[in-house]
Amino acid sequence: MxxxxxxxxxxxxxxxxxxxxxxxxxxxxxxxxxxxxxxxxxxxxxxxxxxxxxxxxxxxxxxxxxxxxxxxxxxKLASASWARNEFRAVAAPFLEALHRQTGETVHLGVLRGREIIYLDKVESRQAVRMNSQIGNASPAYCTGVGKAALAALDAEALDALLSGLEFRRFTPQTITSRAALLDELARIRLSGIAFDREEHEPGIRCVAAPVFDAGRALVAGVSVTGPAYRVGEVQLDDWAPRVRHAAGAIMAELSARLGPQR
Amino acid sequence: MxxxxxxxxxxxxxxxxxxxxxxxxxxxxxxxxxxxxxxxxxxxxxxxxxxxxxxxxxxxxxxxxxxxxxxxxxxKLASASWARNEFRAVAAPFLEALHRQTGETVHLGVLRGREIIYLDKVESRQAVRMNSQIGNASPAYCTGVGKAALAALDAEALDALLSGLEFRRFTPQTITSRAALLDELARIRLSGIAFDREEHEPGIRCVAAPVFDAGRALVAGVSVTGPAYRVGEVQLDDWAPRVRHAAGAIMAELSARLGPQR
DNA sequence: AACTCAGTTCCAAATAATGGAATTTTTGGA
DNA sequence: TCCAAAAATTCCATTATTTGGAACTGAGTT
CATH class of the missing domain: 1.10.10.10 (Winged helix-like DNA-binding domain superfamily/Winged helix DNA-binding domain)
Known part of the structure; x- marks a missing residue:
């Protein structure tokens, strides 16, 4: 019953x-x-x-x-949740390095169900405050970190997530079909890089790379984001290796710090 | 029963x-x-x-x-709680002004039970991140904002809070008796200013002023905080009027923005 | 192999949640 | 100011969920 x-x-x-x-x-x-x-x-x-x-x-x-x-x-609860998040702590220095290299906003987001939850953000100008972005959730299928994270899932998990997923069109570039998303994910798996060319917010582009750790059941992504007028194709391609490198470094540090064993 | x-x-x-x-x-x-x-x-x-x-x-x-x-x-829940807090939104510009005037860290904290919960913080150097302080709770009786807030309570509410309160000594300057605290609160009520001279953390001094709104059942405080080696008596006295002014401005804006009525 | 300690499962008894309807309070229009 | 309609709150017999002692499992040790 x-x-x-x-x-x-x-x-x-x-x-x-x-x-x-x-x-x-x-x-x-x-x-x-x-x-x-x-x-x-x-x-x-x-x-x-x-x-x-x-x-x-x-x-x-x-x-x-x-x-x-x-x-x-x-x-009160959230500040504890944030301060004690080990993944965030491990990633933080790499996010800052990436920010220094690119001068643009850097995000760290983890996959939770079909959503990406932003865990951290490094940004230059702007007064110091709890950033409204942190803790925010966005659909995975139309953001850079989201697509990077999805690409890191195995076929079974991906299938479970995608079944019944409804695509909402945020911009003219938003991916709105399962087939197109699967294509895109295949491309991301090959290159190790996900692009978001104004798919979620008009005027916002980004490059992202997946960060995952099977042992910790962790699927996440790092990205560099900027306004379209400043970020062209050349810029995206230029950042791509740096983002991929940062993602790799975070993964390496994860297994080194939190134990290659358990 | x-x-x-x-x-x-x-x-x-x-x-x-x-x-x-x-x-x-x-x-x-x-x-x-x-x-x-x-x-x-x-x-x-x-x-x-x-x-x-x-x-x-x-x-x-x-x-x-x-x-x-x-x-x-x-x-996810907390980011909503923070982003949608009207009091924080109203106070934010005044906190920033206070920070520009003093160059030191500015706090906004609200009284919840016997604790102060920090709602916002403006600080200069330091990379942009959700500040670990936001959402943190400290005992009210030994912090600047806390004492300022307590001073704004009416006798009855204060009595209820103080009954059974246990004083923990954080530093040699911590107030550890009910009588001493009541004396201090009386002084704060007269001057409109609360000082914290290393009562909670060694080496940290601050000036605070109460912010309250009976209609909204809101009791809070604003403060400017700095390290003792940089913040002497002269400095505290110099900041006091500015802090009091900021507190007053926040209260005025509160009743103007959120309705002088209900 | 026997032991121990941490974690998990089970199920009858106890307790807390449910929800339809009645009651009180608030709202806003005359 | 008063009144009617809407909104919010309370009530309580019924129902579903939680409770908690004890039994079970399994990994690590002696």
Whole structure:
């Protein structure tokens, strides 16, 4: 039994709570009770209690005007998550080197499901702040790091991810078919380099290379990104070897630092 | 009834899950099952299921060597929490102005219970990265922003916070008695300025001013911080009016931007 | 081979979550 | 200011999930 019931948001009570939390936290604007009710599809009473619990736990905040906004406890947890991420720590010096070599923005992103989550970013100008990009998620199929990461997956895992994937067209260049994506991934596997020529955001180009570690079940990517007016084909080709080299160096350091054994 | 039962980690299943999550996420080093068992005080079976759920939800990650580490979903949630925080957004330009005026590190922290949670930080040198400080929590009674925030509380709220508060001595200058803290808060209320002369970390001094908004139930503080060798009494006194001014400007902007009404 | 310790699975009993409907509060229009 | 409609909150018998002691597995040791 229960063949088609369990799909997402499934871990008993916790799963439901998290799915409500995410709905509220990732919404563009503050949501009131009824807004949440509409997207959550849960009965009034149930949802109300779930929200109350989330508020009591400090994961959400209930403003005086009845709007639910993300709570501060999330920040506390995330700073730990970021500061203690070993992969990020290992990669950091290589990202900085890559930034010095290119002068453009460098990203580190890991694959999580069909999304890329940005773990780190090195950028020149701009005041020092938690970058809004860090922690952000983008679809894997239309970003440089995303495609690089997908190319590092084995056939089985890739197939699982791709089944049922819906392609959304972000720009005229976005890849919107499974066949085209598979072609692109084959090309990336051969060259070890993924390009993003304004496929996700108009005016933004990037070069990326895969970083993976089977032993740690880690699939990620590094990239150098810049505005199209500054970054032409020549520039992309010039950066490609440097990005590939950085990716290789990170992988080498990973196995050296975190043990070639276990 | 239920007089001494409910205290912390109390919101049914969610509360227990969060308390386990926090124990793992805020630990210094990765914890294995038995380590968590020791601190959580829960039965084996129960804890095992809770951890499994947290892993399934992506809040924790279970490494191949059986160590639990914070998961990536936390980052995703936190970036939303940070990016969408209206108070932070309103204060940001004033923090930057304060940084330009002083050349030293500027903090914005809000009071949550007995702790100060740092919401933002502006700092000069140092590569651009999510600052480890953001999202960090420190005890309120021994930090500049913390004392400033406490001074903005009314007698009743302050009393509730102080009852049962344990003073930990971080440095020889740390305030370690309720009476001394109340004296200090009275002084802060008069002058509108809180100093931290190496009370929390040796070699670190700071000037802070309270930022609060009764309508929004917001109690916070802004500060300028620097190393003792560069920051003497003269410097502190010189910055004090600027910090107080920035705090005032933030409060004014708050009521202007987010509505003088509700 | 026997032992130990860490991790995992099992299942009847206990507990917390559910959800439909009633109640209270807020909103905004007359 | 008052009233009606909408939104938010509370209630509680039913139902589903969590609980936790104990038994099991398996890797590493003596």
């Amino acid at each position: 229960a063949s088609e019931r369990d799909e997402e948001g499934g871990t008993g009570t916790l799963g439901k709570a998290m799915s409500v939390l995410e709905a509220v936290a990732l919404a563009e604007r503050p949501m009131r009770f009824t807004d949440v009710l509409a997207v959550s599809g849960q009965p009034r009473g149930t949802l109300h209690r779930q929200l109350s619990h989330l508020v009591q736990e400090g994961l959400l905040e209930l403003r005086p005007d009845h709007a639910y906004v993300p709570g501060l406890r999330l920040l | 239920a007089s001494e039962r409910d205290e912390e980690g109390g919101t049914g299943t969610l509360g227990k899950a969060m308390s386990v999550l926090e124990a793992v996420a805020l630990a210094e080093r990765p914890m294995r099952f038995t380590d968590v068992l020791a601190v959580s005080g829960q039965p084996r079976g129960t804890l095992h299921r809770q951890l499994s759920h947290l892993v399934q939800e992506g809040l924790l990650e279970l490494r191949p060597d059986h160590a639990y580490v914070p998961g990536l979903r936390l980052l």
